[in-house]
Amino acid sequence: MNAAHPNSDFSVRFWGVRGSTPCAGPEVQKYGGNTSCLEITCGGKRLIFDAGTGIRYLGNEMVKEGALETDIFLTHTHLDHVCGLPFFKPFYSAANEFRLYSGHSTFGCCTKDALKNMMVAPLLPMDVDVFSADLQFVDFPCGDNIELEGGIVIKTAPLNHPNGATGYRIEYGGRSICYITDTEHVVGKPDQNILSLIQGADVFIYDATYTDEEFAVLPPFGHSTWQEGVRLADAAGVQCYVAFHHDPDHDDDFMDQVATDLEQMRPGSLVAREGMVLTP
Numbered sequence: 001m002n003a004a005h006p007n008s009d010f011s012v013r014f015w016g017v018r019g020s021t022p023c024a025g026p027e028v029q030k031y032g033g034n035t036s037c038l039e040i041t042c043g044g045k046r047l048i049f050d051a052g053t054g055i056r057y058l059g060n061e062m063v064k065e066g067a068l069e070t071d072i073f074l075t076h077t078h079l080d081h082v083c084g085l086p087f088f089k090p091f092y093s094a095a096n097e098f099r100l101y102s103g104h105s106t107f108g109c110c111t112k113d114a115l116k117n118m119m120v121a122p123l124l125p126m127d128v129d130v131f132s133a134d135l136q137f138v139d140f141p142c143g144d145n146i147e148l149e150g151g152i153v154i155k156t157a158p159l160n161h162p163n164g165a166t167g168y169r170i171e172y173g174g175r176s177i178c179y180i181t182d183t184e185h186v187v188g189k190p191d192q193n194i195l196s197l198i199q200g201a202d203v204f205i206y207d208a209t210y211t212d213e214e215f216a217v218l219p220p221f222g223h224s225t226w227q228e229g230v231r232l233a234d235a236a237g238v239q240c241y242v243a244f245h246h247d248p249d250h251d252d253d254f255m256d257q258v259a260t261d262l263e264q265m266r267p268g269s270l271v272a273r274e275g276m277v278l279t280p
């Protein structure tokens with residue numbers, strides 16, 4: 001595991017690491033308050049995972065590049081994972097082309113309809129037709145493998161989340177990054193879907209909304225704990241485990257303590273921070 005260098009051909013950048021709802025203020029400045037968005041670069045190709053408020057900042061960088069053709073993969077369409085889309089500037093240029101992949105059609109959802117329902121008066125002053133970019137919606141059955149040009153393979157598995165969610169494993173050049181959020185575990189029963197998907201992964205990003213102590217007393221709402229992430233990482237022989245989807249009520253001091261405890265329990269593990277870049 002190394003910090004990325006400019007010529008790296010496989011990396012992940014964290015544009016949003018927070019779960020459930022964005023937060024702001026000096027007390028969350030260190031780890032960041034934007035909701036889920038990852039940018040994965042594979043051999044010069046850009047893949048985006050989730051479109052929470054973090055995608056707005058990524059979009060502001062992308063508009064400097066001219067015409068774009070980009071794949072966006074959604075874990076699911078809960079608001080914290082799609083609320084950045086109306087403010088994603090590359091959607092407002094006719095020169096751009098996007099494919100939006102979702103696996104939770106398995107659970108009776110269709111991504112285009114979900115966006116239409118989100119972008120509706122009086123919740124927002126514009127509807128999905130406001131976008132001038134070419135948007136193609138690809139609803140695939142969760143569990144499918146998706147092969148992209150350039151030898152990129154994306155494997156998927158269903159997660160345990162209200163309304164469904166898709167876990168992703170991105171393989172490129174013999175290395176792998178797994179993105180597993182939002183999911184609720186069952187105490188003492190490791191999720192076999194997740195274990196199969198993350199087996200031997202180089203980087204494993206996991207829904208660490210809670211601590212085990214909180215999980216025991218709070219309604220989990222479809223989320224997991226950083227300690228369960230450690231148990232899964234150990235069982236699957238993962239190289240680097242990254243705690244992600246932080247509770248908006250967990251301030252920087254709290255997250256610093258998680259980082260310390262995590263380092264003790266599984267040395268080399270990381271707590272996701274906005275702006276962090278990793279190469280597997």
Ligand SMILES: [Zn+2]
Pocket residue numbers: 019020078080081182245
């Ligand atoms: Zn979420």
Ligand SMILES: [Zn+2]
Pocket residue numbers: 076078161182222
């Ligand atoms: Zn969710």
